[in-house]
Amino acid sequence: MTAKPKFAMYWAASCGGCEIAVLNTHEKILDVDANFDVVFWPVAMDAKYKDVEAMEDGSILLTLFNGGIRNDENEHIAKLLRQKSKILVAFGSCACEGCIPGLANLSPVGDIVHTAFNTLTTDNPNEVYPRTSYDVPEGELHIPTLSRMVRPLEQVVDVDYFMPGCPPESHQIAAVIDLVIKVVKGEAELPPKGSVIGCGDSTVCDECPRARNVKFIKEFKRIQDIAPIDPTLCLLEQGVPCNGPATRSGCNARCPQAGAQCIGCYGPADGVLDYGARLITAFSSVIDANTPEEIDHILDGIPDPTGQVYRFNLAGSLLKANREAWKVVNGK
Amino acid sequence: MPQMTDERVRAGMTREEDLSLLNEVSMKTAGVSHLEMCIQCGTCGGSCPVAADMDHTPRMLFAMLRAGMREEVLRSNTPWLCVSCYHCVVRCPQEVHIADVMYTLKGMAIQAKLYTDSTAPHFSQTFVGMVETFGRGYELGLATRHYLRHFPLRLPGMMPMGLGMISKGRMAIVPKKIKHMDQLTKILDRAKELELTS
Amino acid sequence: MNNETFEPTIIGFTCNWCSYRASDLAGTARMKYAPNVRLIRLMCSGRLDPTFVLRALSEGADGVMITGCHPGECHYIEQNYKALRRYLLLKRVLAGMGIEPGRVKLVWASAAEGAKFAAETTLFVEEIRKLGPLNWGRADSGPQTVDREVPSTVHNPSSEMEVPA
């Protein structure tokens, strides 16, 4: 029996939901075990970085990398896994475009640390902050150093495929696993490098069953402020800033089907340089007003426009981070 | 020299020393005066209820501003006769803020001490003095002081009217004063400083 | 950098029918204006995709000037209103990214307004000069207003100075 191809999965700056989503494929997970030799998956099995470092370059067939790059440890492992893997997949929204952790890019990293360690919820009267190295009897202890901003995987290493979603839908994961197995067996071919996989070609509206008409909006509102909301009509048409029109399909329009607006976790469609720009243009296109005052009044209905259009995509956008976050930070 | 519109000023295209008289007046006027837009149609002069007593119609004054006739303009009685009825302002086809320009010219004339008849400037100054002292207008004080100064001979003729007003309770004998006069004084003092720097 | 010696780089978007012709007219009339704006001709201000503005700012422009026909005078009837709507939302998003509202400006200029085009260009350059360089994506960008000691957990790996594309 020839050795099974090797599989790895890693969890950088992310919430862990992606791992759950993989487990959510139910018995499909057994196919992974049957077809692959799982060599590195910190959340599921014990393994040491040095084991990976010892592997031959390119010896892992498939690595699903989830999470963005937030610190030097993330960066180190990303580079390491790139070196050791044949196929590196940016798995999930964090790895693809920064996702929710990427929203940290709206603030300078110093502020974030300050907020985390010295706010109302953290009693820190002596202003004690963690350090990157501690002297302990056993020697010097290092903890990872935060980088200036969160970066999607692609901004750090070369990525073969992108699999969006927060998390990727389990049926899409199952399909991708199936595909790779078929490729291993020589029954199928891999898509061109750089492809976005495990998703549709269009945007969420394509899968959304709600009825749609030409839209003219006089007011943007939160969904809970509209009563009664029409369960069969396009949410944007009812004034809810739904991110569906600009968000890649593949989730079966889960949120709109459940009565909530799309928040954009599948990221932009193919060829789009900036996801936020697509939403800016989508929302402004449906505004039914011609004077700046009236338009501004309507726009007041979107209280946090930056968060609205870059909820998942900030780190992967053209501007990547707030100007403050770009600032140099003195390393002392 | 090109007209100095606000646009040009904002673009830094005109310097202080380039200001023509017309532009100087325009810049000193509240709001956007549109003075440079005058087409000399005479709507203002035709509308003015007191044009007959003016030495120049407002239109002529604007032509004189263009011609740079500073002294003649500031000596003119026209601004002092303006009754602020705004007929010319709403009728002007070029939206020139004529009444406000008249206020500006009064101010400039006082500064240059070029007015020929002191009645009106003194009345304004007396009035302003009352306001700056009490925060409110004081009609009796104003009327008597003003008439004593400028129409002493006419004062007796006006007495029945004045007495009538007082006896009917329509003229207070003592002035009213606002509570926070100190605050108003501070505001006006600061405003005067700002006026000088602008 | 000293703002007086700083020469901003600005990308200008023009409408083929009005503002581009206004710039032609300014040229024909030999009106002199600030040389900092580099123009891109679109068919209509309605063509302006916010991506273009974001791209210009992220690739080194210090400001973006968007120009189009006066409201009610659009060559394509009403598309400049659509540009206006996008512009107003874009400004709000940019504010959230820490970009001063003055860095992106919408100006209406008809084909006959060469003088206005020239004046507005010069004015905008001066406004941007006052704001200083944007230098997006460079570490030294932005006002240096770190007002508290930065915790030592944070450092700035030199590899981050240039973000890989």
Next chain:
Amino acid sequence: MTERVGVYVCHCGSNIAGTVDVVDVANWAAEKLGRQGVIIAREYKFMCSSLGQELIEKDIKELGLTRVVVAACSPHLHEKTFRTAAKNAGLNPYLVELASIREQVSWVHSDKAVATAKAKAVVSGAVSRVIENRPLEEIKVPINPNTLVVGGGIAGIQSALEIANAGFHVYLVEREPSIGGHMAQFDKTFPTLDCSACILTPRMVEAGTHPNITLLTWSEVTNVAGYVGNFHVTIKKKARFINEELCTGCGICQEKCPKKVIDDVYEAGLGYRKAVYTPFAQAVPNFPVMDKENCTYFIKGTCKACEKFCPTGAIDFNQQDEMLHIDVGNIVLATGYDLFDARRVSNYGYGRLPNVFTSLEFERLSNAAGPTSGNIVLRDGKTTPKSVGVIHCVGSRDKNFNNYCSVICCMQGLKFAHLVHERTGATVYNFYIDMRTAYKAYDEFYQRVLEEGTLFVRGKVAEVTNAARNEREKGKLIIQVEDTLAGKQRRIPVDMVILSSGLQPRKDAKEVGKMFGISCSMDGWFTEKHPKLDPVSTMTEGIYIVGCAQGPKDIPSSVAQGAAASARVLDKILQKEVALEPIKASVNKEMCSGCRICNGLCPFNAIAFIEDDKVTEINPALCQGCGTCVAACPAGAISGTGFSNEQIIAQIDGLLLRNLEVQEAV
């Protein structure tokens, strides 16, 4: 694939070379933009000369250039020249890009170093962009030889006759019951004082009887679809309640109709008509229409006097509005003007002071066929005025009302002065700001009126009042004005005031413009393609504007424009097909999610939603190429030729010199 790019920098004599170091720009492009594909960069004295063009053609052929950048003047000047050159050399013309370094660089900057640096950036932008250009082909569409003329005033009549006489069919649509327009209301026309009816009526009759003209009066266009060569037009033919087949136009119904109505249109509110009426005796066609709103039968259910007396049984109370659908290749809009509502200038008292009249009222008053049979009298209907004031610029040249000069009012005011003088011997005053008597024989007319003794006062009238200050003013209208030449305010008592009211766009001009896909200026007039060189075309191919719909003008200019538009229409018809610029948007159906965000964005109705496929489609023939939908598509599913995202992004990067290997501060 690497493109082979040629860069050509023009000196334009010293126009460019005087301020830009063109040699440096060319050398720089060859050196620094080589990685981008620039294989040759040349400079030349005059690129647009035939020698310059040959240079490019030769390089395309010999060096196998696949892209060309010409750094010269504005694309609006010579884009076509260089595209043609490329075409001649076998290169698709849309693979040529112009970098404007004259209008945008050399002419507007003075410092040579700064200008040269900017020129480099502009060239760099054009090189980056041209690499993303794609070959495009012009789109050819056939032309339907029928033409629609909207509006039956003198401009529309002229236009229709010219086309019909050339042998092509014309539909002439008029909103009112008769063609003729404003000109039919006038008595005399300046400056020659021809009788308006005498010169207009033969044209009306000719239009009414022309075999190539289908006359549709009492009708309005309600919908326009399609594009040049292939317009589909819907026309509402309003019910006349008269059977046109049976009616002989004898006029008995009008005589017998018991209902008198103030005629707001033809008589300008100064006279009466019946509920069933033809607006005037020479109306074309001469069938009457029934005014449903005022007809006693329609109001109360009884009367039918007209029906009883009609000798041919032509009255039909059951007639319904009819919708006609016609196909035409070209459309001429001659929708005319509305008279400025003089009541808005409340200081002139029109509507409050009886003896203040508008220009159109005076036209009717002085017209022999008018309500007073041409007697110029006061509102009491009998008193002849002894003094008359004519006020110019009413509602015109006034930021409170209309900013523009209405062009005709000065001459009209002079004409009124002449007529009053001739018919009543009254003293006439003309109050004006500037006397505008340009054009042939106009100033001569001014001289004539001066000679007749009309008194001219230079000053915009401040007010007309009936508040007398003395005996001389009692019972009169007092015109208060600054006589700006005398420098004094004057009050001039007169019996009658005539307001030379301005012209303004039709109330519904904006909606009409939208329906036909053309735009209006800030003032509301239809916008021509070029104010000087293309005054009757519009930005929408196949739609032409003539007469006062385009802006205030007199009769000779309206007639000239009517004829000019016909020449343009005939030109199109004879070409049999028309080429459209290939700058178009298209939808990638795979990517389109059917979100319908773009659906409300196209003013040309080029965007349609296909219900069955739940995707959006763009009709390339209707698309005008503005690109708004391209920028709007949230899925990035719409792309635009000629101005694609790739082209523009590349140009941005190029202009910012991000395409250079080593960044240089320019």
Next chain:
Amino acid sequence: MNKYLLYPGCSMDSSAKAYMESLNSIVEPLDLHLEEIEDWNCCGATEYLGINLIPAYSLIARNLALAAKQTSDTRTVVAPCSACYLNLAKADYYMQERPTLGAKVNEALAAGGLEYKAGTLDVRHLIDVLVYDVGLDAIRKAVIHPLSGLKVVPYMGCMLPRPDYQHRWSDHEHPTELDDLLRALGADVIDYPLTTSCCGGHMTQIGPETAFELIHRLVSDADERGAQMMVTVCPMCQMNIDAYQNEMNHFFGTNFHMPILFFTQLMGLAFGRKPNEVGIGVELVSARNALAHIGVEVPVTEEPAAPRKKDEGLPMPRRWTKHEGKKEAVK
């Protein structure tokens, strides 16, 4: 409930105290709630503007700043005096039109711990509020004693309808708000072409001959048209025409007796108030004879108006109003 901030202006407790008294008499029947701006100061009338620009606007703006601070349940400031109304409205407008002016004025205000953001408040005149907020219907309903038979000329004065920064009035030259209101009270309203002509303003102080000429024009035309009294909305107009009428008669050798009352006084009478409750009796040109025409205590029965002779002349166009097509109250 209609709640407003009141800026009375200096004359309201002296020369125009009849205005104030009569205003107080109509607030209750019309359910008007007027809260006086605390510690307001003079608006500078037409005098301060001609001396110093920034101080003049700062003086006005202090009132706006105080009002904005005081207000919680209304943003409308009501001024019964036309000059005050104009000054307040003008400062608000120009501070927006010329942001540099706004900034300077605020700098001055800051010296007194105040600030005002232009555009925060709506500045309106009393009659504007009565006609467009309260409405003529409500006024009609409150009338107990119609003024039938009282021939009045409505005198709006100049500073009220002009320059009209906020486009509040039906017309700049011949506004009909006062006419409509007086008609609602039942008075016989005479068309008065001089309704917005100037009363002379401060010229009574600085050039009496000029002022007398203007007063003469107004009074003689009103008299000519058979008016029994003039009705005004402005303390300055009332003062000039009332207090200086005698001097004017002297000057021209005429003998006019043309009383002039505030419109609120007539409203009070129509609402059933006693003459002394609405300040009647303090005018120098007595309104007693004029009011006798309506017999304030014993109302005269209305005579049916004579049928109008049929107009045989040429038809007239309808009279124009900016609010054409809408009914009377449009705001």
